[in-house]
Structures are given as structure tokens and as C-alpha cells.
Amino acid sequence: MNFAYSPRVEALRQQLHAFMDQHIVPRIGAWHAEVAAGQYPVSFMDDLKALARAEGLWNLFLPSLGADEPGMGLSNLEYAPLAEIMGRVHWASEVFNCNAPDTGNMELLHMFATPEQRERWLKPLLEGEIRSAFAMTEPDVPSSDATNIQTLIRRDGDDYVINGRKWFITNAAHPSCKVLIVMGKTDPDADTHQQQSMILVPFDTPGVELVRNIPVMNHIAPEGHCELLFKDVRVPASNLLGKEGEGFMMAQARLGPGRIHHCMRSIGMAELALELMVERSQERKAFGKYLAQYSNIADWIAESRIEIEQARLLVLKTAWMIDEVGARAARKEIAMIKALVPRMHTNVVDRAIQVYGAMGLTPDTPLADMWIGGRSLRFADGPDQVHLRSITRMEIKASEASRGATAAYLTPPGRH
Numbered sequence: 027m028n029f030a031y032s033p034r035v036e037a038l039r040q041q042l043h044a045f046m047d048q049h050i051v052p053r054i055g056a057w058h059a060e061v062a063a064g065q066y067p068v069s070f071m072d073d074l075k076a077l078a079r080a081e082g083l084w085n086l087f088l089p090s091l092g093a094d095e096p097g098m099g100l101s102n103l104e105y106a107p108l109a110e111i112m113g114r115v116h117w118a119s120e121v122f123n124c125n126a127p128d129t130g131n132m133e134l135l136h137m138f139a140t141p142e143q144r145e146r147w148l149k150p151l152l153e154g155e156i157r158s159a160f161a162m163t164e165p166d167v168p169s170s171d172a173t174n175i176q177t178l179i180r181r182d183g184d185d186y187v188i189n190g191r192k193w194f195i196t197n198a199a200h201p202s203c204k205v206l207i208v209m210g211k212t213d214p215d216a217d218t219h220q221q222q223s224m225i226l227v228p229f230d231t232p233g234v235e236l237v238r239n240i241p242v243m244n245h246i247a248p249e250g251h252c253e254l255l256f257k258d259v260r261v262p263a264s265n266l267l268g269k270e271g272e273g274f275m276m277a278q279a280r281l282g283p284g285r286i287h288h289c290m291r292s293i294g295m296a297e298l299a300l301e302l303m304v305e306r307s308q309e310r311k312a313f314g315k316y317l318a319q320y321s322n323i324a325d326w327i328a329e330s331r332i333e334i335e336q337a338r339l340l341v342l343k344t345a346w347m348i349d350e351v352g353a354r355a356a357r358k359e360i361a362m363i364k365a366l367v368p369r370m371h372t373n374v375v376d377r378a379i380q381v382y383g384a385m386g387l388t389p390d391t392p393l394a395d396m397w398i399g400g401r402s403l404r405f406a407d408g409p410d411q412v413h414l415r416s417i418t419r420m421e422i423k424a425s426e427a428s429r430g431a432t433a434a435y436l437t438p439p440g441r442h
Contacts, residue, residue, distance in 0.1 A: 029342045035104050042083060042111050042122075049074060050118050057117060058389070066248040067201065074121045075154055083122050085152060087129050087287065089349070090136055095152055097123075102283055102345040106290045110338075113294025116392075116399060123154040127196050130284045131158045131207055134224070134276060138268040143226060147205050156204040159197040161227075161254060162277065164190065170408035172277050173218050177210030177256065179225055186212075186225055186266065188233075188259040199239045199250025204229055208256070209277060212270045222273030226265040233259035243398050282353025285360050285407055289341045289367040292403060293334060295396045296374040300330045302391065303378040310381075317381060326377040333370045340366065358420045361413040369410070371400035 031039065053070060060068040078084055085097025087105050100108070112118045119125040128151055135148040150156045167174040177190025190210055197203050205228055212223040227234065237253040239246060268276055304327055307318035317323045341363050347356035375397045379386030386393045404410050 027343060027346055031107060035107060039107055039111065041081065042108055045078065045081065045083060046111060046114065046118060049077065050115055050121065054115060061248050071120065075123070078122050085123050087124050088132060088136065097152065101349045102286050103342060103349050106286055106342055106345045109287050109290035110294040110297070113291030114298045116395065126284065126287060127160040128158050129287060130280045131160055133283060134207060134267065134280050137279065138276060142264065143267070147226060157197055157200045157202040158205045158207065159195050159203055161192040161195050161206045162209040163192060163194050165193045170412045172209065172222060172274055175209060175211065175222065177208065179210040179212045179223055181263065184263050185260050186263055188225065188227065188256045190256050193253040194240060195252045195254055197249050198236060198252035198254060199248065207267065209273050216271060219274045220271035223270050224267040224273045224276055225261060226267055227259060227261055231259055231261060233257045242402050245398050279353065281407055282348050282356065282360055285364050286341060286345045286348065288403060288406065289363045292367050292371045292400060293338050293341065295399065296334050296371045299375045299378040299393060299396060300334060302393065303327060303330065303381045306381050323381060330374045330377060333374065337367050337370045358417055361416045364407055365410050365413040368400050368403035371403065372397060375400055
């Protein structure tokens with residue numbers, strides 16, 4: 027495993043850093059002001075998108091991108107350090123058409139859509155003309171296990187009829203969100219992992235109701251984490267994505283690369299938090315000394331650097347494994363980064379907040395928003411406990427072939 031950046035990736039890193047410094051960071055204040063005034067999308071987003079695309083910083087995430095499709099087609103390992111840079115500003119990914127959940131939805135459409143579905147939905151997504159949402163999570167069941175979902179997708183002649191309730195559906199409040207990929211059960215009596223299917227639902231279909239944009243820790247995201255109601259929603263059978271019973275498989279295929287994207291953006295936020303912490307600790311005095319001169323603050327800085335580097339290496343290893351052997355073979359590593367990175371993220375940001383004092387709780391720094399983002403990531407794509415359980419099960423299964431071999435390392439009583 028060699029994680030050194032190739033000349034191509036290093037050039038893209040430098041280009042992306044320059045774009046962020048010149049065009050995105052100076053507009054952070056304007057973004058917040060416009061959103062607070064009720065304008066979303068912000069007035070300058072389309073101009074930034076056009077500029078990013080003109081510079082070749084567009085659709086960086088999709089390894090299987092066709093020669094006739096716009097974008098770079100980077101591998102997961104190549105894309106990872108770029109996602110980290112974008113993560114420093116939470117809305118930056120949209121500028122480069124690399125924002126969740128559109129990235130995962132584009133991957134699904136790329137893998138499973140019919141030619142007609144690709145023309146209607148994938149093409150405008152790749153062009154950045156529309157946004158999308160992925161509707162899986164439900165309020166009444168633990169949706170970290172996708173087999174629990176209750177939304178019904180019933181065949182009725184040439185149509186499917188959808189009934190159910192979803193929530194925490196990211197992007198559903200975005201004015202440009204035009205299509206939902208809805209996961210539900212087409213056959214509740216089939217084998218557990220063949221009951222689910224996915225279907226494309228235009229957002230303006232009768233019976234689709236946006237109930238509310240759910241605040242997350244009293245923070246309202248303008249793109250939305252929404253509750254949706256589907257009541258007798260009727261769409262053509264041709265809107266089925268893939269085949270009946272393939273929904274669970276497709277959900278698993280979607281999650282591997284997506285977790286790389288989430289985790290690297292999270293590392294980008296942790297990196298920024300550490301930079302802010304180091305700077306603040308060298309300019310703020312308390313009781314006659316700079317904060318960095320106190321051993322506990324110095325330890326926080328060192329521990330944060332160690333934790334970020336550990337997390338980054340594990341995510342890069344996971345990205346490399348997905349590229350080399352596929353997401354299924356990398357499922358333990360995927361679970362490990364999902365359990366590790368958000369906790370690292372919140373730990374580092376929390377230390378930075380403490381170093382900033384009361385200012386760290388205010389909108390004067392990005393730290394409060396970054397902490398909320400990290401804390402909510404401990405539920406996105408499943409809570410920590412689900413991933414820890416998966417890791418344990420894989421460790422125990424891997425030990426079965428050599429069970430008892432460690433007895434040779436034990437010293438029997440009387441032989442000390």
C-alpha cells in the first residue's frame with residue numbers, strides 16, 4: 027500500500043486549495059448572511075459551479091465515469107484527499123458537484139439505471155442541473171438495519187404504488203431537488219435480503235408530502251434533513267431501479283464509497299479545528315502565559331495531531347481496498363472508519379471549542395457547526411454500535427480457524 031499522492035493528485039490538491047482560498051473561503055460570510063435572510067441556494071452558487079467546471083474541478087468522485095461524461099473519474103484513493111480539502115467548508119462540495127447525497131445517487135444510477143433513467147436523471151445530475159435525495163431511513167424502525175424498513179412498494183398493473191414515511195432525508199428541502207430514490211418493500215414475504223427494492227420518484231409526484239425540515243440539535247440545514255410522507259404515490263413500473271428484490275444489495279453498494287467521502291470531509295473539518303486551536307493557543311493569554319504553554323493544552327494539540335493522522339491513514343487504506351478488492355472485501359475497514367472518524371472529529375473540535383472559550387460556542391467561528399456535523403455523523407450511515415458489532419462479528423469469525431492457538435502463549439499454573 028502506497029498512499030503517496032501521485033503527481034496528478036498533488037496537482038489537483040494544489041488547484042483545489044487555491045480555488046477554496048480564492049473563491050470559497052472569502053464568501054463564507056456572504057453564504058451565512060444570504061441563508062439567514064432566506065435566500066437558498068445562495069446567489070453566487072451557480073457562478074462558482076461554472077468556474078469550478080471550467081477549471082476541471084467537477085465530478086471528481088466517480089471512478090467508472092464514462093469518456094463522454096463530465097468529470098475526472100478519480101479512484102476512491104485519488105479522490106479521498108480532495109474530499110478532505112472540500113470538507114473544510116461544509117457547503118463547498120456542491121461547488122464541485124461532489125455533494126452528498128447526490129454522489130451516492132449518481133453512483134447508483136451509474137451502476138443500475140436503464141438508458142432512459144440515465145438520460146432523465148443521471149445526465150442532469152452529472153451536469154449539476156438538479157439535486158436529488160435518498161429516502162431510506164424511517165422514524166418507526168431502527169433503519170441502520172435496512173431490512174427493517176416498512177415502506178411498501180406495491181405493483182399495480184403498469185405502476186407501482188408507494189406508501190410510507192421517511193425522515194432525516196438529506197437534500198429534500200433543496201429547491202433543486204427533483205428526484206427521490208426511495209427504498210421500500212416490494213415483497214415482505216421474500217427472503218430477508220430480497221424484500222427491498224428501490225424506485226425513482228419525481229419529487230412533484232402527487233402524494234409526496236414534505237412534512238417538515240427536522241432541526242438537528244436545534245440547527246436547521248437549508249438543504250434539509252426532512253420528514254417525507256408517501257401516500258398512494260403512483261409511478262410507472264419503468265421507474266424501478268434495478269430489479270425487484272435488489273434494494274438491499276444496492277444500498278450496500280452505495281455505502282462503501284460514500285463512507286470514504288463522509289470520513290475524509292470529516293477529517294478536513296478536524297484538520298481545520300486543529301489549525302484554529304493552534305493559532306488561538308499562541309495568541310491568547312491566561313494567567314500570564316499563552317495557552318500553548320500550559321501542558322494540558324499542549325497535550326490536546328499533540329493528541330489531536332496523532333488522532334487525525336491515524337484516522338486519515340485508516341481511511342486511505344480503506345479507499346485503497348475498495349479500489350483493489352471491492353467494498354465487500356473492505357467491509358470491516360469501512361465499519362472501522364465509520365466508527366472511528368466521527369468520534370475523532372468531535373473530540374478534536376471539542377478541544378478547539380474549549381481553547382476558544384465562549385467564543386467557540388458562537389457563530390464567530392465554524393467550530394459549533396463543525397461539532398454538530400461530527401456528532402450527527404455518528405448516526406449517519408448507522409450508529410457507532412452497529413459498526414462496532416459488525417467489526418466484532420468479523421473478528422470472531424476470522425478467529426475460528428485458529429481457535430485455541432493462543433494457548434501456547436499462556437503459562438500454566440506452577441510454571442511461573
